[in-house]
Amino acid sequence: MNSPSSRTERTPAGSGYSELDADVLVLGGGPAGTWAAISAAEQGARVVLADKGFCGTSGATAAAGTGVWFVDPDPAKREAAMAGREAMGGYLQDRRWMARVLDRTYENSNRIAEWGYPYPVDANGNRQLSSLQGPEYMRLMRKRVKQAGVNILDHSPALELLVDDNGAVAGATGTRRQKRDNWLVRAPAVVIATGGCAFLSKTLGSNVLTGDGYLMAAELGADFTGMEFSNAYAIAPAYGTVTKTLFYGWASFTYEDGSVVPGAASKGGRSAIARALQQGPVYAQLDKADDATRATMRASQPNFFLPHDRTGIDPFTQRFPITLRLEGTVRGTGGLRITDDSCATSVPGLYAAGDAATRELICGGFTGGGSHNAAWAMSSGSFAGAGAANFALRSGPRRTSSSSRAGTVGLRSRPDRAFSPAALAKSVQEEVFPYDINYFREADRLHASLQRLDTLWRDVAAADAADGANILRARESAAMLATARWMYRSALARTETRGMHRREDFPQQDERQRHYITTGGLDEVWTATRPKAEAALSEAAE
Numbered sequence: 122m123n124s125p126s127s128r129t130e131r132t133p134a135g136s137g138y139s140e141l142d143a144d145v146l147v148l149g150g151g152p153a154g155t156w157a158a159i160s161a162a163e164q165g166a167r168v169v170l171a172d173k174g175f176c177g178t179s180g181a182t183a184a185a186g187t188g189v190w191f192v193d194p195d196p197a198k199r200e201a202a203m204a205g206r207e208a209m210g211g212y213l214q215d216r217r218w219m220a221r222v223l224d225r226t227y228e229n230s231n232r233i234a235e236w237g238y239p240y241p242v243d244a245n246g247n248r249q250l251s252s253l254q255g256p257e258y259m260r261l262m263r264k265r266v267k268q269a270g271v272n273i274l275d276h277s278p279a280l281e282l283l284v285d286d287n288g289a290v291a292g293a294t295g296t297r298r299q300k301r302d303n304w305l306v307r308a309p310a311v312v313i314a315t316g317g318c319a320f321l322s323k324t325l326g327s328n329v330l331t332g333d334g335y336l337m338a339a340e341l342g343a344d345f346t347g348m349e350f351s352n353a354y355a356i357a358p359a360y361g362t363v364t365k366t367l368f369y370g371w372a373s374f375t376y377e378d379g380s381v382v383p384g385a386a387s388k389g390g391r392s393a394i395a396r397a398l399q400q401g402p403v404y405a406q407l408d409k410a411d412d413a414t415r416a417t418m419r420a421s422q423p424n425f426f427l428p429h430d431r432t433g434i435d436p437f438t439q440r441f442p443i444t445l446r447l448e449g450t451v452r453g454t455g456g457l458r459i460t461d462d463s464c465a466t467s468v469p470g471l472y473a474a475g476d477a478a479t480r481e482l483i484c485g486g487f488t489g490g491g492s493h494n495a496a497w498a499m500s501s502g503s504f505a506g507a508g509a510a511n512f513a514l515r516s517g518p519r520r521t522s523s524s525s526r527a528g529t530v531g532l533r534s535r536p537d538r539a540f541s542p543a544a545l546a547k548s549v550q551e552e553v554f555p556y557d558i559n560y561f562r563e564a565d566r567l568h569a570s571l572q573r574l575d576t577l578w579r580d581v582a583a584a585d586a587a588d589g590a591n592i593l594r595a596r597e598s599a600a601m602l603a604t605a606r607w608m609y610r611s612a613l614a615r616t617e618t619r620g621m622h623r624r625e626d627f628p629q630q631d632e633r634q635r636h637y638i639t640t641g642g643l644d645e646v647w648t649a650t651r652p653k654a655e656a657a658l659s660e661a662a663e
Contacts, residue, residue, distance in 0.1 A: 138302065138303045138304065138305050139274075139297065139302065139303070139304045139305070140304075140305045140306075140307075141169055141272065141304070141305070141306045141307070142167075142306070142307050142308070143166075143167045143168060143169040143272070143292075143306055143307070143308040144161070144166035144167045144168065144308060144309065144310065144510060144513035144514060145157075145158075145161040145166045145167070145168045145169075145308055145310045145311070145312065145506070145509045145510050145513055146168075146169050146170075146171065146292055146293055146306045146308040146310070146311045146312070147161070147168060147169070147170040147171070147271075147311075147312045147314055147506070147509075148171055148279045148293060148311065148312065148313055148314060148315050148334060148337075149170075149171075149172060149173070149180075149312075149313070149314035149315040149316060149334065149475070149477070150170055150171075150172030150173075150174070150175075150176030150177065150179065150180070150263075150266075150273070150275075150314075151179070151180035151181070151182055151183070151259070151314065151316060151475060151498065152182050152258070152259070152262065152475065152495065152498035152499055152502065153314040153474040153475025153476070153477070153497075153498040153499070153501060153502035153505075154170060154172070154176075154312070154314035154315075154474070154475070154502065155170070155176065155177075155259070155262035155263065155265070155266050155502070156229070156262070156474070156498065156499050156502030156503050156506065157312045157314055157472075157474050157502040157503070157505045157506035157509070158170045158266050158269065158271045158506060159262075159265055159266060159269050159271070159503075159506065160502065160503045160504075160505075160506030160507045160510070161312070161506035161507065161509055161510040162269035162270055162271055162506075162510075163269065163507075164506075164507055164510035164511060164514065165510070165514065166310075166509070166510035166513055166514060168269070168270075168271045168272070168506075168510075169271070169272045169273075169274065169306050169308070170266060170271050170272070170273050170274065171274040171277045171278070171279055171293070171295060171304070171306070172273070172274065172275055172276070172277065172278075173276075173277075173278040173279075173315070173329045173333070174275070174276060174329050175275045175276060176263050176266065176273050176275055177259045177260055177262065177263030178256075178259065179326075179329050180259075180316060180326055180329060180330070181316070181324075181325070181326035181327055181330065181451060182253075182255045182258065182259060182326070182495070182498070183255045183256060183258075183259040183326060184255055184256075184325045184326030184424070185255050185325060185326065185363070185365060185422070185424050186252060186253065186254045186255055186365075186421065186422055186424075187252065187253055187255060187491035187492070187494070187495045188251060188252050188367075188490070188491045188492035188495065189226065189230060189250065189251050189252060189253055189491075189492055189495045189496055190202070190222070190223065190226060190483075190489065190492040190493045190495070190496035190497075191226055191227060191230050191250045191251045191492075191496070192223050192226075192227070193227070194223075194224070194227060199220070199223055202219075202223065203216060203219045203220070203223075206484070206485070206487070206489075206493075207485065209485070209487045209620070210454075210484050210485020210486050210487045210620055211485050211486040211487070211619035211620040211630065211635070212485065212635055213347075213481050213485035213486050213619075213620070213635065213637065213653065214481070214482065214483055214484065214485040215481075215482045215483070218482035218483055219482070219483050221462070221500070222483050222496055222497060222500040222501075223496070225499070225500035225503055225504070226496040226499060226500055229499045229500065229503060230250040230499075231250070233250075233253075233258070233261065234248055234250065236261060236265060237261065238253070238257065238258065238261055239257065251492075252421075253495065274295075274297065274304060275299075276297065276298045276299045277295055277296065277297045277298070277304055278295050278296060278298070278333065278593055279293045279294070279295040279315070279333065279334075279337065280293075280294055280295045280296060280337075280528060280532065280592065280593070280596055281293065281294055281295075281337055281340065281526050281527055281528025281532060281596075282311065282337045282338070282340065282341055282471075282526075282527045282528075283305075283307070283524045283525065283526060283527065284341055284524060284525060284526075284527045285523055285524050286523045287469070288341070288342065288468070288469065289309070289468070289469035289470045289471075290308075290309075290310070290311045290341060290468055290469065290470040290471045291307060291308070291309065291470075291524035292305065292306045292307040292308045292311065292524065293305075293306055293308075293311060293337070294306075294526065296592065296593060298593075307524070308513065309470055309512070309513045309516045310470045310471075310472065310509035310510070310512045310513040310516075311470065311471055311472070311509070312472045312473070312474055312502075312505045312506060312509050313334040313337070313338055313457060313466075313471065313472065313473045313474070313477045313478075314334070314473075314474045314475050314477055314502060314505070315330075315333050315334030315335075315477050316329070316330040316334070316451065316475065316476045316477060317330055317332065317449055317450030317451040317452075317453070317456065317476035317477065318330060318331055318332030318335065318351075318449045318450050318451070318600065318601060318604040319331075319447065319448050319449045319450075319451045320447055320449055320546075320549065320550055320553050320554070320601055320604075320605075321546055321550065321597075321601070322446045322447045322448070322449070322550070322554065323362050323446060324355065324357070324362055324364045324446045324447075324448055324451070325362040325363050325364060325424075327448070327451055330451050330476070331597040331598075331600050331601055332449075332450070332597075332600035332601055332603065332604040333596060333597060333600045334457075334473075334477045335456075335457065335477070335600055335603065335604055335607075336530075336596065336599060336600035336603050336604075337527070337528070338457055338466060338468065338471060338473070339603060339641060339642070339643055340527045340528060340529050340643070341468045341471065341527050342467065342468055342641070343457055343458075343466045343467050343468045343471060343641070344457075344458050344466075344467055344639050344640065344641035345455060345456060345457055345458055345479070345607055345611075345639065345640050345641060346455065346456075346458040346479045346481060346637050346638065346639050346640070346651070347453075347454050347455035347456065347479045347480075347481040347486070347611075347637065347638070348450070348455035348456075348604075348607040348608045348610075348611040348638070348640050349455065349486075349608065349611035349612040349614070349615045349622045349638055350453050350454040350455050350481070350486045350487070350620050350621050350622055351449050351450045351453040351454075351455045351604075351608045351611075352447070352449075352453065352559045352560055352562070352608075352612075352621055352622070352623075353447070353448045353449065353450075353451070353452035353453040353488050353621060354391065354395065354445035354446065354447055354448065354556075354560060355445065355446055355448050355452065356369050356387060356391070356394065356405070356443055356444075356445060357443065357444055357445070357446045358428050358429065358432075358441055358442070358443060358444075359402075359441075359442035359443055359444045360428055360432055360441075360442070361427075361428030361429075362428070362446075363424060363425050363427070363428060364446055364448060365422055365424075365425050365491075366387050366490075367387075367422075368407060368410075368418055368422070368425060369386075369387035369405060369407075370386075370387045370388065370409075371407045371408075371409040371410040371414065372387065372405045372406060372407050372408070372409065373405070373406050373408050373409065374386070374390075374393075374394060374397075374403060374404070374405050374443075375403070375404050375405075375406070375440065376397065376401065376402070376403065376404075377401055377402045377404070382394065382397045382403060385397065385403070391445070392560070392561075392623070394443070394445060395445055395556045395560050395561070396556075396561075398444065398445060398556065399556055399557065402442050403442070403443055404440040404441060404442055404443065405436075405440065405441060405443045406436065406437070406438075406439065406440045406441070407436045407437050408437065408438070410437060415437055429441065445556070445560075447553060447554055447559070449553070449604070449608075450476060450604070451476050452488045452490070452494070453488060453621065454479060454480040454481050454484045454485070454486060454487070454488065454489070454620075454621075455479055455481075455607075455608070455611070456473065456476065456477055456478045456479040456480065457473035457477055457478050457479065458479060458639060459472075459473055459478050459479065459482075459501075461508075462504065462508075463504055463505065463507065463508025463509075463511070463512075464478060464501050464504045464505035464508055465508055465512075470509075470512055470513075470516075472505040472506075472508055472509045472512075473501075473505065474498070474501040474502040474504070474505040474506075475497065475498040475501060475502060476494065476498070478497075478501055478505075480493065480494070480497050481637065483496075483497055484497075485620055486619045486620020486621060486622060487620040487621050488621060528596075529582070529643065530581050530582055530584075530595070530596070530599040530643075531581075531584075531586060531587045531592060531595030531596045531599050532586050532587075532592070532596075533585075533586055534585060534586050535583055535584055535585045535586070536585070537583050537584050537585055538584065538585055539584050539585040539586065539587050539588065539591070539595070540580065540581045540584040540587075540595070542587070542591055542594035542595045542597065542598040543594070543598075545577065545581060545595075545598040545599070545601075545602060546594075546597070546598040546601060548573075548577055549574070549577070549598065549601045549602050549605050550601075552570045552573060552574055552605055553605050553608070558570050559608075560623065561623060561625050562612050562622070562623055562624050562625065563624065563625045563626045564613060564624075564626055567609050567612055567613050568613070570609060571606065571609050571610065571613075574602060574605055574606050574609065575606065577602055578602055578603070578606065578643075578644070581599055581602065582643075582644060603643060606646050607640045607641070607646060610640055610646045610647075610648050611638045611640050611648055612624075613648075614638050614640075614648040614650070615634060615638055616631070616634070617629065617630055617631035617634045618630055619631075619634070635653055636650045636651060636652050636653055637650065637651040637652075637653065638650060638651075639651055
């Protein structure tokens with residue numbers, strides 16, 4: 122951990138601070154953050170939620186519909202749900218955690234129905250709880266957060282955490298973008314629910330998902346797991362940002378001359394699309410959908426069709442160019458390592474939920490897509506919120522005079538000139554977007570990329586603090602850089618192909634490596650292995 126006490130810092134433009142005290146501070150206002158806030162408040166905690174955007178409309182879920190890993194509590198159905206994806210995830214899942222998440226998702230989905238969410242019903246009048254429309258879902262969650270008495274700070278991104286003399290989290294500080302001033306919340310427990318990192322790849326709803334929570338947690342010494350499982354690429358129109366890939370199951374994929382791309386498919390054939398894109402344009406057409414399916418598609422996911430309609434293309438009867446957009450850890454499974462059933466991290470008082478936390482425990486090394494991610498968000502959010510509240514309430518009154526700011530890159534005053542956030546973000550994208558570095562991994566290419574990324578880190582770590590206008594972008598680009606370094610160090614440490622992690626130099630799955638890769642550090646990134654038997658929550662059962 123970097124020492125925060127020997128520096129001065131710049132703050133965003135404007136003057137003054139809004140200072141608040143709370144038992145629990147939740148960073149992030151998506152599904153995981155809102156569930157965490159509600160859960161903490163239900164335990165009797167005073168809760169503040171700070172969102173980078175407007176809680177209820179920002180983030181990946183609010184922009185679109187999503188499936189939910191909802192399974193009736195029938196033993197046979199639950200067994201099938203858990204067993205069905207184990208091979209795909211490289212057998213890194215934890216059955217106990219999968220069962221916990223299925224239980225909590227079932228409970229929370231029914232709570233949403235009780236709160237008034239307009240679930241569709243089947244011909245027999247039974248509610249269909251296996252999907253959610255993001256705008257309606259998040260509008261309801263904001264309403265419930267407010268009804269729970271939570272203080273919401275909209276358009277108020279966090280910039281750094283506070284730490285006490287014992288190394289425990291003590292709150293956070295950030296900026297209020299619309300008011301052009303700053304906020305500081307003192308709290309003995311903080312939930313990181315800031316989402317994953319999509320590297321500003323222009324995927325719908327992911328412009329706020331730049332790994333900010335990762336960076337802040339790492340500055341306190343938190344570690345990560347599964348960061349090698351971070352090269353999730355989604356199919357999207359070349360002229361659009363919607364990365365909902367379900368409908369591509371009805372697609373044909375062709376080269377520019379109209380010939381079929383061998384092996385290309387939405388599931389199990391995305392690597393063929395990536396290789397074809399390295400050679401030239403690739404086109405898709407949803408020509409395998411019949412008339413009834415087409416009508417259902419438009420009714421269930423209308424935003425999927427918006428870019429096509431605006432361009433004047435009928436995706437059922439006309440070919441359209443596609444690309445693969447990197448979704449990183451938003452759809453990948455890596456994230457902050459959690460150490461017990463309450464979603465605590467390795468830093469006292471710091472909790473993680475949603476895409477900010479590892480999903481290895483339920484997905485292993487392969488993306489769960491929207492359904493598992495949605496289930497994990499509502500479940501881990503509930504676990505983390507209750508855990509943070511119980512920690513805070515057990516701690517009692519906390520001294521705040523000894524807390525200090527933990528932020529590093531972009532915040533420290535240095536003799537060197539400040540770096541350009543836009544230039545840094547572009548440099549990171551040049552390392553993580555290319556298929557031949559990140560999708561198809563190989564040791565020499567990974568080492569070369571890491572050498573460039575490490576050089577970038579040394580440069581920005583020595584740079585002066587960003588000015589008020591650039592401070593948020595500076596922290597975002599630094600978080601992207603840190604995330605890329607953890608990803609590639611972990612990718613080098615896993616010398617096999619497992620889940621979404623593909624090594625061209627190690628194309629087979631190695632059963633001796635059925636373990637977890639932990640990583641952390643900023644100036645010096647480290648990796649270590651943990652046997653699967655020691656996966657986070659066996660600790661809680663001891």
